[in-house]
């Protein structure tokens with residue numbers, strides 16, 4: 553918990569530096585959040601090009617809106633929230649899950665990096681397919697919690713609902729994931 | 738509590754978001770219930786599976802460059818738009834001045850030119866601000 557407090561203090565400093573027109577602060581924010589946020593976006597849409605576009609738009613929005621945020625904003629949740637809304641927008645506009653799955657199949661071959669060789673390809677493909685099949689809200693909480701390591705409180709800010717709602721959402725998401733995982737061969 | 742309720746608690750437990758008392762109660766139950774113990778193992782496996790599914794994306798530097806370019810373009814367009822507006826006002830101001838010169842009372846002319854002057858000052862201030870933003874960007878690149 554101490555680490556968390558330090559991280560938040562760091563973010564508050566970054567925000568106030570940005571507000572005082574220190575451009576290096578934006579640079580630091582970008583470097584700090586690019587990787588986790590772009591991974592979140594990729595895992596939501598499972599398409600490399602689209603994920604990159606959404607990532608760019610997200611950080612442009614961050615630049616444009618950061619001057620007006622509350623001084624004590626939880627920067628990470630705030631950025632994830634922008635990214636999340638952009639993903640949901642995209643998913644709503646392109647509702648065909650089938651397309652997502654086709655992309656996913658193709659993409660997961662392209663994206664296998666050396667660091668994941670320990671995970672076998674079959675299992676990896678299966679996860680991609682399961683993730684593509686479950687509801688985007690379930691997908692979102694699973695990634696935010698298990699991949700991005702956000703606390704329930706942070707997730708509740710990203711998704712704009714109460715912490716207790718997040719508790720049951722994550723529980724249901726895991727039940728759903730497991731159900732689909734067992735059904736997909 | 739029954740196993741169904743414990744199952745809900747388990748999901749919170751693997752996320753380390755349980756209260757101390759919930760944790761103790763759950764751990765006591767886990768010692769006696771093999772089906773909940775099995776569920777715990779499943780949940781931990783699932784978490785591991787999601788966590789370890791990694792991918793390779795473009796490097797931060799490449800994407801950062803693109804973001805900066807887009808932002809730069811955004812400021813450039815704003816700047817160009819303002820320059821165009823300013824020149825339009827200047828030209829139309831000149832035209833109106835030509836028309837007003839002979840036939841209008843002095844007081845109306847004064848008010849008119851004061852108005853044009855204020856608009857110009859405002860534009861200069863806005864342009865200066867945007868110019869500063871652009872310079873900041875160029876320095877940063």
Ligand SMILES: [Zn+2]
Pocket residue numbers: 739740743766770771772773774
């Ligand atoms: Zn039990």
